[in-house]
Amino acid sequence: MWQRNRTSLADFMLEGLFDDSLPHLFLFSLTMVVFLIAVSGNTLTILLICADPRLHTPMYFLLSQLSLMDLMHVSTTIPKMATNYLSGKKSISFVGCATQHFLYLSLGGAECLLLAFMSYDRYVAICHPLRYTVLMSRRVGVMMAVMSWLGAAINSLIHTVILMHFPFCGTRKIHHFYCEFPAVVKLVCGDITVYETTVYICSIVLLLFPIILVSTSYFCILHGVIQMRSAGSKRNAFATCSSHLIVVSLWFGACIFSYMRPRSQRTPLQDKVGSVFYSIITPTLTSDLYSPE
Structure with a gap:
């Protein structure tokens, strides 16, 4: 029994x-540059939102939470990959793998x-600019952030x-650069x-609920924009939504590709x-697309 636990x-x-x-060395260097851009961009976004009182609104509070999630996400996977590559080692401890799995899944x-x-x-x-401060109060924004963090953490902990x-069993070799499920x-x-x-x-369920909410919200937004008479108002509405739509498309597209395919159709690459x-x-991209104006 003890031997089995040790194994x-x-x-x-x-x-x-x-x-x-040599080509992979170039790609590694490029990845590290992108990593540094992600870390610096999201860190600056968080600091700017915290420092500027004009940005203490629910919209920018949620953006700061998104930047924090992205900052933690890249920090969970890339440093370990870089450390193993530079040291020539490929090992990760059992606890380290479990921790990495929990963090990336939670985030x-x-x-x-x-x-x-x-x-x-x-x-x-x-669609409701005059009621924005009522429908999207600071309390509502905090509740949204807490629900996101807590709900995902509980789901990740169980899995x-x-x-x-x-x-x-076997060689215990993970065909990936981090402990993905x-x-x-x-x-x-x-x-x-x-x-x-x-x-x-x-x-x-975890993907369907957000996709339904996003689709419903943007259907209502599109309906509201069509009814606008001012061309300037329409442009402002599309500009407000464009960055969010790009991030949503990339994020959910990659998640669906990674998790919704049958196991038989998966390859490590x-x-x-x-x-x-x-x-x-x-x-x-988050820090660039959502940079506070």
């Missing part, structure tokens, strides 16, 4: 994102929910605890069909490409 708590091996070839789920709430904020700002309690679950010994089905259903979008590219 279950053994280190994992991360395949990584790059090898030692991903929280961002899905927060983006949905932000679409409602856009709807109120455009992480169950997953890491399964026995792992689809890559880790492939190492589990035994039949986990029921668990995978449960995770699949939870993923649908496809999983890595999808993860690069929502763990590196989207957090980098």
